[in-house]
Amino acid sequence: MKKLFLTLSISxxxxxxxxxxxxxxSIALIPALAAVTFSxxxxxxxDTKTFFIKGLLGIGVLLVLVGLGKMFFTTEEVIIEKAYEEKMETSKKEALKELEELELDSIQ
Structure with missing residues (x-):
């Protein structure tokens, strides 16, 4: 049973x-909490509390703290760049002008 929990903990x-x-x-919290539980x-x-098992437990706790830190201290913002939108508008206008010139040339 110990080997099963140790294998699950490692993976x-x-x-x-x-x-x-x-x-x-925050999806990293789920396996981190499972790793702490199995460790x-x-x-x-x-029977013998080896350094390896203690290390796995410590790494699991650190991963939980990293997951909580990412969850609380990072903000997700969508930044709309005005320059990119203006460039897209000008490229659309230029494309329309080129199409109109092609249509006029093909008619004549």
Whole structure:
């Protein structure tokens, strides 16, 4: 049973580590909390409290803190750039002018 929890803890910690650095919002908290839970269960069931199990538990706690920090301290804003919109409008107008010139040339 300890090996099962340890294996789950290792694999979920790796998944939580990957998701913690991707811009996916607070979804990294789910595997981080699962990693802490499985690490804690492996720690409780083990006879010898090894540094590896304590390290997994510590990494899981750090990942939970990183996930909470990302959730509370990052803001998601959509910035509309005026220069880009103006450039798109001018390119549309130029394209319409070119089409009108092509239509006039093809008629004559």
């Amino acid at each position: 979920i910690t790796i998944l939580a580590l990957i998701l913690a650095f991707l811009p996916m919002g 804690l269960l492996a720690f409780k069931l083990s």
